Amino acid sequence: MQTVACPQCGADVLFRSPALPVRVCDYCRALVVRREQGAQVMGEAAVLPFDISPVQIGTMGHCFGLDFEIIGRVRWSWEDGAWNEWLMLMADGNHAWLGEAMGQFMALREVELKNPMAKVLRRLANGTTVVPGEKATISGHDYVVTDIRTVTCLACEGELPFTAPSGWEALSVDFRNKDGWCASFQKDRREASLYLGHYVTLADLSPRNLRTLPGWTMPAYG
Amino acid sequence: MAEEATVRTLACPACGGTVAMRAAGYTVTLACEYCGSLIDVAHPDARLITRYAEAQASLTIPLGTRGSLRGVEWEAIGWLERTDGWAAWEEYLLFNPYHGYRWLIAQDGQWSLGTMLTAIPRYDGGEMIVDGRSYSSFYHDNKARVTRVVGEFYWRVKIGEEVRSRDYVRPGFMLSLEEDDREQSWTLSELLLAHEIRQAFDVPRPPRWWPGMTPLAHQPSPYVQRIRSWVPIGAITLIALLVLLTLFGRTMQPQTFGFPVTPDGASVSQSFGPITVPIGRQAMTVETLTSNVEQGWVDIDIAFVNRKTQESYEAYALNEHYSGYDSDGGWSEGSRSQTLKVASLPAGTYDLVVDAQAHHWGSSADSSSWNPIAGRYESVTQPPVDVSLTVARGARFLSNFWLALLLVLVPPLLMLVLHILFENARLAQKDGPDPDASDWIRGMANP
Amino acid sequence: MKSSSFLYALWCLGVIGLYLTAASQGYSPFADGGRAAAVHGTYGPTHK
DSSP states (O other), X not given: XXXXXOTTTOOEEEEOOTTOOEEEOTTTOEEEEEETTEEEEEEXXXXXXXXXXXXXXXXXXXXXXXXXXXXXXXXXXXXXXEEEEEEEEETTSOEEEEEEETTEEEEEXXXXXXXXXXXXXXXXXXXXXXXXXXXXXXTXXXXXXXXXXXXXXXXXXXXXXXXXXXXXXXXXXXXXXXXXXXXXXXXXXXXXXXXXXXXXXXXXXXXXXXXXXXXXXXXXOO | OOXXXXXXXXXXXXXXXXXXXXXXXXXXXXXXXXXXXXXXXXXXXXXXXXXXXXOOOOOSSOTTOEEEETTEEEEEEEEEEEEOSSOEEEEEEEEETTTEEEEEEEXXXXXXXXXXXXXXXXXXXXXXXXXXXXXXXXXXXXXXXXXEEEEEESSOOOTTOEEEEEEEEETXXXXXXXXXXXXXXXEEEEEOOHHHHHHHSOOOOXXXXXXXXXXXXXXXXXXXXXXXXXXHHHHHHHHHHHHHHHHSOOOEEEEEEEEEEOTTSOOEEEEEEEEEEEEEEEEEEXXXXXXXXOSEEEEEEEEEEETTTOOEEEXXXXXXXXXXXXXXXXXXXXXXXXXXXXXXXXXXXXXXXXXXXXXXXXXXXXXXXXXXXXXXXXXXXXXXXXXXXXXXXXXXXXXHHHHHHHHHHHHHHXXXXXXXXXXXHHHTXXXXXXXXXXXXXXXXXXX | OXXXXXXXXXXXXXXXXXXXXXXXXXXXXXXXXXXXXXXXXXXXXSOO
């Protein structure tokens, strides 16, 4: 836990996780990056558009066998829509992502992208395109490509493991399989990363402190 | 943080009407309910996609209506009408921010609730498997096209957009695959019972099936359940009837009367009695035995005549017996004994009045001989046939039992006929190879 | 569904009732004889 003064507006900026270097200042929306020498502003995050997501910063639950708390969010947009990726701080200090789109949730953890790689992944890492329906075997399980998108970072809030400036572009490929597992491959100009996980429903996470939405009854979970 | 209202409003860029957006952040395309124009709301400024001039439809479930299905409250936020070239159907997009999206599909007045799957179904032996239940192919090589659209959707829906679709069914459920060049999605829908959909939304009652109507691909036969629950009732009734058959119909107090009849002689008329029917009404069993009739017949008319009222209850028996030899050896036919059952004699004392005639077959030459005294051929009389009548109170009417059995079977057989008509009409729509026995067996599974 | 089972049970009870009524009156529509039952016109076999 560390509190620094926002270099841009001076407000208190709280870093809860030692592993996460970036935080959006709640007041002036500066992207504050924590380094050894101090805190630095590395750009500004756009204002998040209004949405009706039931998850919010501070929502807690249980995933991957551990308790978690939502501490950050990145909103990605693509040509035909947008979705949220919520950052889960796990009880063991690691982090994971909760992707939220179309009312479906994907819980994903980053895994090392190393050989042996599925052929599809190698092609993607080299910049070759793939099409939906192509099969890939990742970590011994079979997946099918479900979509390929060029995505742009729209806005973000909270604590993040990377700076997420608005306009940051990446290629995002989603996979799913017959057991409800999913995978996500992301590649931007500099690097490629792979995330593995599974689809969850809100109830599966036993969530607490969901966002209150006027006019809607919050289900009794957790 | 102050609570913000969940419904946002915006002005339609085409007609200026105030349009509500209920799933902000998810909704990508909004079709104006007043003018039908499509608005792109994926990006901060709402852009007009296609301008239309008039409202697309007045909906059975107006957008914004909420209803509770399976314990969750849903709001109808979008509506589209699609066709595959043969049939048209409507789909409502239901939304709850804590539960995501569902689809409410209306076709032929029937309503199904659809959920998009996150796990891809497994393929096994010609069927698709989801959650351990198998679905068999019904429609393939189908194309579904959007014809009308109102409200908000999470993808760029447009009029005329087409997907390739395939449907798999099991009674009460349909598994649908929809794909275009960019993605594929699986949806599992469940046919809702009439009371379930009407408790949730105010829609007209789904029509009951009658012969001549075509059921939906995943409509379960209403007759299977019925026949299944009727079988135990019919079985118990059958057992009860069997018990009653054995209980009633015992014959009691047999009395035997006998007399001879000469074949081709005078007919015999005799009266026997008294025969008493103590109470109520009773049937009488009369066994007529003519043990020595041969090459001829005996016609026995009986009548129970009530001594007081002189009412008569009649029956008759024909006993005959023939035998001979031919190339195969000996043969015989005919019956020397008959059992008569006379129904419903009221209480009282009766006389059994019997008229009997007998005949013997044979040429007069055989049965005549020379009488030397008279000097001519005279016909020889046959020996008399002994008639023995055994009269007993009570009769076992097996025919009543069969009639009752038939009556018990008629309603289930009627249901079976209706089930066959239903499944025939349903399976007639199936793509691919003609329906076979396995399709019929699947149609009988429990939903 | 349940009401149709009830109706069929009623039907079966009716059939049993009919059967009982017939049995108690010694009646059968297929009896060989009874009131005005067999009016016998001919004597002897009427068929081969």
